Amino acid sequence: MTTQTTQTDNGTVKAAFQSEIHIVEQALEAVERLMYDVVNSEVEVLRDASRHILEAGGKRFRPRVSLLSFAATGGADLMTAVPPAAAVELVHTASVVHDDINDHGVVRRGRPSVNAIWGRTFALLTGDFLFTKVYELMAPYKDLNILLAQAATALVEGETLQASAVKNKNLNSEIYFRIIGLKTAALFKSGATIGARLSGATEAEVEALGEYGYNIGLAFQIIDDILDVVGDEAQLGKTAGLDAQQGKGFAAVQDDPIASVKQKLMEGNRLERARLQAHQLVESAVELLAIIPPSPYKDELVRLAHGVVERDF
Secondary structure, eight states: OHHHHHHHHHHHHHHHHHHHHHHHHHHHHHHHHHHHHHTOOSSHHHHHHHHHHHHTOOOOHHHHHHHHHHHHTTOSOGGGGHHHHHHHHHHHHHHHHHHHHHHTOOEETTEEOHHHHHOHHHHHHHHHHHHHHHHHHHTTOHHHHHHHHHHHHHHHHHHHHHHHHHHHTOOOHHHHHHHHIIIIIHHHHHHHHHHHHHHTOOHHHHHHHHHHHHHHHHHHHHHHHHHHHHOOHHHHTSOTTHHHHTTOSOOTTOOSOOTTHHHHHTSTTHHHHHHHHHHHHHHHHHHHGGGSOOOHHHHHHHHHHHHHHHOOO
């Protein structure tokens, strides 16, 4: 009888877990629909180019972090967190469109880039258009709007520092971490912080989730840069090695100017040291979750953090 009762209890817990995670997946589907709808425009090229990049999909780590942060801190209705989560992802998407202009990238998420199809001018305008939609989505969230505005500012500052470092050939480890903190980690942090604040989390919980987001954002970019060096283009969905060729991607493990960064990174144990750094950042992120009450959503945040460093695309 005890064994049967235990099996029944385990089955009930598993069913409850699956049900709650299914709610998160439904919210992510709502994020997709909202992004697709909000970029509608009577100007066909803006609508078509925006939907082209959205239809290509992506990992959607950022909105997932935001939604899970909301749910893990007691947020009752996940659908109320959908617009800010969509706005976070649109900031990233807009930056991707602009990146492909700067990098002359022709493949993005396994498809021709906006730049490759519509050209530089329309790609620039599409990125701008996507940024305006962020403002639209965040308009009802006045107290939270500043958080995403600060992250968008940090992103631009990071990209500018990166371009300057490449031009001046002074991209080293210290500058690299400053760059990825601004251009990548700040947006992860913003998404987590917005989700937690929207749920009514305590200040300690908000702080912990913000730092969790920042740490996994750093780890995410380190792994991205490793994959740019060693990854397969079909898996990555973009031109492998492009960042390294342009001397902009990876300086976390060496201090020399990186015109020949790809070759240098293949030498010795540099890549393994970089992977170790990413794993350490993820472990730090998971430790920060100790303050968050146990729940399937917290468990999913832990799984997501580990997924950042275990991916191959």
